[in-house]
Amino acid sequence: MIGAALAALARLISGATAHWVEPPTDARQRVYFGNHTSHLDFIVIWSALPPALRARTRPVAGADYWSRGALRRYLASRVFDAILIDRAASGHSPREASRSIERIAEGMGDDRSIIVFPEGTRSPSGEVLPFKSGLYHLCRMKPELELVPVYLANMNRILPKGKVLPVPLLGRVIFGAPMRLEPNEEKAAFLGRARDALLALRDR
Amino acid sequence: MTNVVDAVLHSVLGRLVAGVVALLVVASVVGFVLSRRAKSEKARATVANLNARIRAWWVMVAVFGVAVATGGIGSIVLFALTSFLAMREFMTLAPTARTDHGALLWAFFVFAPLQYVLVGVEWYGLFAILIPVYAFVAIPTRMAIAGDTTRFLERTSTVQWGLMACVYCVSYAPALLMLDVPGYAAPGATLLFYLVLVAQFNDVMQYTWGKLVGKHPIAPTVSPNKTWEGFLGGTVTAVAVGTLLWWATPFAPWQAALMSLVITLTGFAGGLVMSAVKRDRGVKDYGTLIEGHGGVLDRVDSLLFAAPVFFHLTRFFFVP
Numbered sequence: 332m333i334g335a336a337l338a339a340l341a342r343l344i345s346g347a348t349a350h351w352v353e354p355p356t357d358a359r360q361r362v363y364f365g366n367h368t369s370h371l372d373f374i375v376i377w378s379a380l381p382p383a384l385r386a387r388t389r390p391v392a393g394a395d396y397w398s399r400g401a402l403r404r405y406l407a408s409r410v411f412d413a414i415l416i417d418r419a420a421s422g423h424s425p426r427e428a429s430r431s432i433e434r435i436a437e438g439m440g441d442d443r444s445i446i447v448f449p450e451g452t453r454s455p456s457g458e459v460l461p462f463k464s465g466l467y468h469l470c471r472m473k474p475e476l477e478l479v480p481v482y483l484a485n486m487n488r489i490l491p492k493g494k495v496l497p498v499p500l501l502g503r504v505i506f507g508a509p510m511r512l513e514p515n516e517e518k519a520a521f522l523g524r525a526r527d528a529l530l531a532l533r534d535r
Numbered sequence: 536m537t538n539v540v541d542a543v544l545h546s547v548l549g550r551l552v553a554g555v556v557a558l559l560v561v562a563s564v565v566g567f568v569l570s571r572r573a574k575s576e577k578a579r580a581t582v583a584n585l586n587a588r589i590r591a592w593w594v595m596v597a598v599f600g601v602a603v604a605t606g607g608i609g610s611i612v613l614f615a616l617t618s619f620l621a622m623r624e625f626m627t628l629a630p631t632a633r634t635d636h637g638a639l640l641w642a643f644f645v646f647a648p649l650q651y652v653l654v655g656v657e658w659y660g661l662f663a664i665l666i667p668v669y670a671f672v673a674i675p676t677r678m679a680i681a682g683d684t685t686r687f688l689e690r691t692s693t694v695q696w697g698l699m700a701c702v703y704c705v706s707y708a709p710a711l712l713m714l715d716v717p718g719y720a721a722p723g724a725t726l727l728f729y730l731v732l733v734a735q736f737n738d739v740m741q742y743t744w745g746k747l748v749g750k751h752p753i754a755p756t757v758s759p760n761k762t763w764e765g766f767l768g769g770t771v772t773a774v775a776v777g778t779l780l781w782w783a784t785p786f787a788p789w790q791a792a793l794m795s796l797v798i799t800l801t802g803f804a805g806g807l808v809m810s811a812v813k814r815d816r817g818v819k820d821y822g823t824l825i826e827g828h829g830g831v832l833d834r835v836d837s838l839l840f841a842a843p844v845f846f847h848l849t850r851f852f853f854v855p
Contacts, residue, residue, distance in 0.1 A: 346623060457633065491633045498639040501627040501822065524740075 334410050338378035338385065345371055345489060346501035349379035350535065352508045356418055358384055360444055361477045361509065364466060366459045366529060367448035368487035371497065376446050376481050377411070379504040388444040393418045414438035414445065421465075434469045440472070446481075449525070457487045459530055462522040470512035470521070478525065480507035482532035505532045547783045551728050552600050559596060562589050577630045581746070586765070591828055599731065603724035608655070610724055614709040615651040620831040622647060622701035624821040628813075631692045633845040634683035638674050638694055646670045646730065647702045654706055657713045666703040671695060698811075700839050707842035714846070716853045719785035729777075729784055730845050734837045737773035737799040744768030758810040761803075779811060779834050785853055794845065801844045802837035809836035 341347075355361075365376055365384055373390045380388060394415035398409040407413040420427040439445055449462040470476055484503040490496075507528055512521055536613065566586045573582045602613035626639060646666060653662040677692040708730060710722035745765025753761050777795025781788045813821065822830020 403734075420773055460679055485627065488631070488636070494636055496640055496644075498626075498636055499623050499643055500639075501623060 334385075336381070337374065337410065338382075341371070341374045341378040344497050344499065345375045345378075345486070346499065347375050347379055347504050348501075349504045349506065351506045352532070352535070355381070356383060358387055358442075358444075359477060360439065360473075361479050362466070362469070363388070363444065363446045363479050363481050363506075364449050364525065364529070365446070365481040365483055367453050368448050368457050369481070369490045369492070370452065371486050371490050371502075372448065372453075372483055373411075373446055375483060375486065375502060375504060379506075384444065387442060388446060389414050390415060390446045391436060391438075391499075395419060417449070420433060424485050428465070432465055432472065435450075435465075435469060439440065449522075453492050454487075455492050459526060462516060464522065466525060467512070467518045467521050474512055476507040477511060478514050479509050480525065480529040480532060481505065482507070482529055482535075484533070505535050507532045539601055548603065548728060551725070551732065551780070551783055552596075552603075555600075555732065556595055559589070559592055562592070568751040574612075588828060596833070599728075602621055603728050606722065606724060607709075610653050610709045610712060610727060611651055614705055615648070617831060617835060618647055618651070618702045618705045619643070621705065621821075621835060622697055622774055624830045624832045625697045625701050626694070628816045628821065629697055630684060630686070630816075630818045631693055632685065633679045633692065635690055637676060638691075641677055642670070642694055642698050642702075643672060645696060646673075650702050650706050651709075654710050654713070659710075659713055662706070662710065662713075666698050670698050674698070702763060704839040704843050705835060707846045708838055710841075710846055711849070714850055714854050716785040716849070717855065719853075721783065725783055726849070730842065731838065732780070733773055733777040733795050733798045734802040734841045736776055737769050737802050738837050740772040741767075741803070742763040742768030744772070754807060757807060757814055761807065761810070766803060770796070770803070773799045787850075794848065797848060798841045798845055801840040805839040805841060807834045807835075809839070 345468075363376055363380075365372060375394065377385060377388065377390065390411050390413045392411075392413045392415055393405065394417050397403050397413060397415055407415060416431040416434060417427070421431045435445065435447075447466065449466045450460040451463040451465075452460070454460050466478070470478070482503075482505045484505070485500055486502055489498055489500050489502055510525065510528055542678070566582070566589050569582045570579075570586060573579045602609040622643065626642070631639065646669075650665055651660065653665060673758065674694050675687075678691055678694075708727055711727045711730065714723070715724065716726075740766065744767075745760060745762045748768070749762030749764045751760050751762075751763045753763055753766060774792055774795040777798065778788055778792040781791035784791055784794070786794055809821075809842065813819065820829025821832035828834050
């Protein structure tokens with residue numbers, strides 16, 4: 332109920348229209364990975380998903396941001412059902428990082444999808460930064476996973492980093508064709524391919 | 536029931552609306568017949584687009600009809616919303632930067648609403664200068680404070696132009712309600728309905744004549760769909776209708792003919808200029824909100840120049 336209202340509000344503010352290169356035919360487990368420029372990004376992808384898919388999709392978000400304040404905690408746990416990870420610790424040690432990936436895999440179970448931003452942070456300029464390796468490690472753990480690139484256009488003009496009020500411009504959410512980790516694919520090659528798939532959606 | 540029909544046909548505005556509804560019924564029947572007769576792939580696509588446009592016209596006429604029927608406030612709210620949506624489409628395409636966030640907030644949430652408040656309280660003096668003077672001062676100042684000097688002149692001009700076109704110009708349509716023409720008893724929204732009717736009918740007729748007999752484009756690099764045949768056919772038809780409707784206006788028939796001519800010429804100019812902007816930004820439509828028509832700005836582009844010119848001519852010649 333609150334979720335549906337929030338989704339409608341997000342669509343109104345971002346004016347985002349969703350375009351699918353290959354419209355989804357079933358609700359199988361997927362990783363939606365997007366470019367990150369604005370606080371609106373996650374909720375815009377989430378609200379652009381058809382309600383049936385949205386109900387099974389959990390965002391992966393930084394615990395440092397979403398654990399602050401009662402409202403954020405409520406939204407993260409009750410409305411979005413977010414998988415919270417400790418970004419600072421993951422950056423420090425490989426052991427913590429692999430623990431975060433395990434938490435994400437656990438949180439997915441065998442029927443939930445997730446939304447991730449593999450750049451790891453919001454890009455101030457709007458350029459797509461190099462991907463962190465979490466996406467690769469998750470796919471190693473679950474090789475059957477389908478990855479869907481999601482390009483978000485105009486979000487950093489609507490709500491740039493550090494601003495509070497959104498300007499009502501029209502955003503666009505472009506869902507690309509699903510891809511997978513190939514057997515024996517190297518980490519760098521895979522991350523590059525995923526980033527290229529995302530960038531290729533920019534001009535659609 | 537007969538009482539309602541009587542009341543509608545007794546008011547000037549009611550008769551105009553009834554006429555438009557009759558026109559739409561005819562258009563819908565023609566569209567239906569054409570959809571049965573279209574054989575080739577291309578003809579079918581054209582007819583499908585035509586019928587989508589006609590369906591959208593029903594919705595737009597219903598919304599506009601309700602707005603003018605409620606008098607002042609309905610019209611002001613409708614055009615305020617139109618301005619907001621049009622500027623949203625314009626600024627999305629416009630080459631502004633991330634650093635223009637603050638200036639854009641002012642445009643959307645200060646100047647646009649304030650302009651329509653001024654229409655509502657009928658403060659003509661400030662209404663006429665709010666955007667040409669005060670926005671012209673405020674927008675570049677805000678942008679200079681933001682500190683980004685890259686393409687500065689281009690960016691401030693873009694935001695100012697968007698405000699002028701989408702807010703200032705569009706607000707002149709409901710501003711017609713401010714005008715008190717001596718000896719003209721019809722409700723204020725009648726003149727507004729007349730302006731929109733002639734401008735939009737001109738659009739439709741230019742499109743129709745262009746599709747039927749259009750051959751020679753006027754400005755091929757801007758819009759290949761605007762032809763001399765469409766322009767002349769549309770202008771003659773729309774001026775004829777605008778003249779025949781003189782009884783709904785404060786004008787004598789010859790004055791109605793000249794006013795209609797001004798509306799059609801400025802309407803054409805608005806459409807042409809907005810096409811040039813779209814062409815420069817590499818898009819065909821400003822948006823997707825209205826099925827078959829594109830965005831809000833695609834539909835109101837003919838009002839942008841027509842509304843302020845029609846307002847000021849009426850004010851200059853007919854309001855003492």
